[in-house]
Amino acid sequence: MSSNGKGTPAPDESTRITLQACLEECMEAVDLFLNNHFSESLDKLRPRVNESMYHALIYATVLEMQAMMTFQHDDIARAGNTMKSAQEVCQRFRRKSFSLSSKSSGDVLTEEQLHAEACYAECLLHRAALTFLQDENMVNFIKGGIKVRNSYLIYKDLHAFIQSHSSLGGPNHFHLEGGVSFGIGAFNLTLSLFPPRILRLLEFAGFSGDKDYGLSQLRDGATSFSLRSMLCVLLLLCHYTFLSFILGTGEGDVADAEKLLKPFLVRYPRGAIFLFFAGRAEEIKGNIDEAVALFEDGCRAQQAWKQFHHMCYWELMWCFTYKRIWKMAYFYADLLSQESRWSKAMYVYMKAAYLSMLPQEEDRPFGDNEVELFRQVPSFKQKIAGKSPPTEKFAIRKARRYKAGSPVRLPVPVLEMMYMWNGFTMIRKRPELTKGMLETLVEAERTLQDNPVNEYTVDDRCVIQLLKGLCLKNQGQTQAAEDCFNKVYSSEKKIKFDHYLVPNALLELSLLYIDLGRREQAVKLLQKAKNSYKEYSMESRTQFRIHAALSKLQADTNDTDESTEL
Template sequence: MASGDDLATVFSSDESTVLSQDDVEMAVSGINMLLNNGFDEAQALFCKYKDDSPLMNAGYSFVHFMQALMSFEEEKLAEALKILQTTEKTCETGDGFIRAFKKRFSKKKQQVGSELSVEDRIQRQVIVADCLLYQAVLVFTNQDIASYIKGGWYLRRAWKLYEKLHSEVIQLQEKKTCEKINQLSLNLSKPDSNDSVPNQTQKPSKESTSKLPQEPAMDNNDNELTQEVISRLLGSVNFGYGTFQLCMSMVPPKILKLIEFLGFEADRDAGIAALVYCSHSSDMKAPLAVLGLLWYHTVLRPFFALDGANRFSVGISDAEDIIQQKEESFPSSSLFLFFRGRIHRLKKENDASLVIYHKALDESCGQREIELMCLYEIAWCNLLKLNWDKCLEAFTRLNKESKWSKAYYSYLVAVCLGSMGEVEKAHEMLKQVPSLVKRKNNQIEAFVNRRAEKFKKVTPTQEHCRLLALELLFLWHALPTCTAEELQPMLKVCDMQTDHKLLHLKCLVEGGIFKELGEEEMAVNCLKETLARHQGMKDDYHVPAFAMFELASIYMKSPETTAEAKRLLHEVKENFHDFDFENRLNVRVNNALKHLKSNSKQTSKQSVKQ
């Protein structure tokens, strides 16, 4: 938890003393409390002073945003959206049509002194852009077309602000740099001690005064913008600027067209560079930039195959470097422990990952959202090891304590029960799933609903439930985090399948497992069999789409088969629609095509040189 001395300083100080404290320092303290397991204390601090400073108001809304993002619960998502909209309105600096109309025809003239300083104006506009960005992220959690369009509108508005502010702050920084260069030039041009010394009683001439250093850069209200302030503002802008670029990496290209982002391609490298700059700045969002980078390297890069279909663990070293740099600042932070656990998973060290997640769970005691995040990862680590009883324990607790998607967690509980042989209990649970679905346009709930509907009148077998568990591991892109020792038992589960109606799914999972074992010939045979067995079927259209992607990812490795890989990727992109998890697969397909295009350009350049 946060230090008791820190809290005593904040809450026992005289009110006027606290309010006169630099709000930047106070906001940074609040964020550090948040990340050092002092979630409640940080929330109390931001809540107390949210009406006294735009930065504290921004911190208050961010705490709610973070709670909503970690929990995925509808009530918290709705509450966070409302609070972010309030902060956005509070910090708006531009004159809308109505405000401009009233201002123009009002008899009362605005006092010049009431104008915002450049620093305050830029800070407020950054907060507005951040609020729009956070709203987009929350809306995107629904993962449906309507949400992508709405979220895209928020992103577009945010991007226009970030682009404008980034350019403005860069210009301020360049101006300050020029002033320093001029100052240095003047200093170097002064005569040294060996030169003649002018009469100190003599008044300076007009010529000599014109060579004196100019005053520091001022804003419209004669407030000096120091280099420190400009650097902090740039860090503040760069957080949203960089996060925006990474968000764009997750948006399917078809959705980009729908929200009129046609022609826009996110510069991922620029986004990473912006977040790195922010992480080393004095802005309150510096620690958040660190978390953003860790999330990118350990979650987004592998899940969406952002570095190509076959470079799953490429972000490990980057994440480890960040953790090492920030270890002293956040020694027992449950969030940093969470990312340590992710790193171990990517390194196929699931036993070590479980130890770290249990430690994070202990450290996060009382912070419900972080507890549920850790519990979820513990459940998945046990699922990778086919520890059905431990999976059941964790998913049962999540089903009871989490308000997010009872349908999803009930489905997971049912699959675990069935995998343990308790098929009657599994059947009863599966029959409840359709009634628990709240949002049929949500990809996950739509998927578990379709799966559960098949068991209305038919009791599942133990073998079938275990295959459904492996399907989840495949679709959640978790197989690459398994060792050969963990993958072998999964093949035995596939061998147990005898129902001819499930052979297409069995072959898909087998193909994914053989691919991770390095037995690519067997993988190709299984994936081709998947396509053959699915022909004529009227459901499970996600199976052939994912099979084609897996085939393409294997063919991409050899120059002789890259043309076939490209053909398969385009077939998935152009001919498969309205299947389960279409959006997440389209992101992977798009990144794979970009990777092929990049490799083709490099090959062409090398050929020209030779």
């Protein structure tokens, strides 16, 4: 019996099943998971989590996915502990004091030891993701960064090792290659999204991910039908349909997402995960009714994991927002406030926001009152390991004005939050939806002009100008859009509360200039937005989007000069 570097005995040879049998059983568990049989999937994996690196890894990965949907501290902690245990199982299979980059011919790894390296690196990667999820403070960013760096170095060595040992083969080799494709792809894609100053905090100074290379590695992994195909597919779908909108400039490649989804929708026609992403793809195309039908199908497809329902409710809420059907949007915000633990403050804020969009004389559902709801928002503030989600902080700040005995109404709180989730990009292909939003904004502007001036007036006018600019840009009225964004920028010294408006107006103006081919002006504005404003609401999200725009222009010369590709 062999042992690892710490003297822990390796699994007993007589009871251990073969690597191939482990992989086959784990593939069956993944198949169950994708077919909505979540409990059965975990039941299949559980008996061998202490003896098989793959059973341990996939079991912990399923719990991690659940934690990412619930966002509950207990689920995140449990997933983290399970992933740590999985890492310890993988460690038992690793070769003691071995360097993959060593050129010594005596250093030959067995097939199982190579797989152990890939599984160990994957555990580190997952644990880093959970660390960030659990607490966004700087200490945990650094801790997570160390795990990320160690994981990256193993993947880098494995990748080079596989490339230089082309004679490696065997029936399980494609699973190993799939694992390395996932790791290298995940690193390159994820790091390409991060602004350089955040990479430096993560101790990744001097590195930047190659987005295109990352995407190509993930596509290779997604089409390999290996154990990691699911992870590669899900990460790609997240990138195409979410990350490129929330942290980017809103140019997700829907065609690529649909091409990726097609075989999985054929194989898993009732798979809740794939119905959800299919709905999101339709939403991005502006096909809101088709998206609603798919999200509703996703809810009907399974009842075991309510968390999937909450993801669908969230998207349904926005779909009805784009159509300005405020009461239906309110209905989904209400469901989320009752069932989901992600951010009750956010859901109650959205409930109040939707009610505030209704005419004063119209009856409110359930006898709710928006002023009372806005006043409740701060009481639902949550601390996830000492930290509140940025969108929750934003909602609490915006609701503060309702503390007053005679509060000053927020003019368009729904549309303002819609901007935070890049929702105006969703309706750009639907002129009638943009037209409706513009009508709502013009009406809000008229109401503001009719009301007496107060301490919030300038901020409220600027909110409306920013959002009007986005609608006008959607309509191709570029000069009018430019005027709106410039009005916000020129009001910089008069804005009292909503300091996020100026850097975002500069960002939107620069994106408009990019579309018009005015590249140099765009770069100057992006650099100003990036460097001249600090400590405003949703800053990190704005910084991610600025970085995405600069990357698109390949103009951030100071940072690209000092970086090397992974």
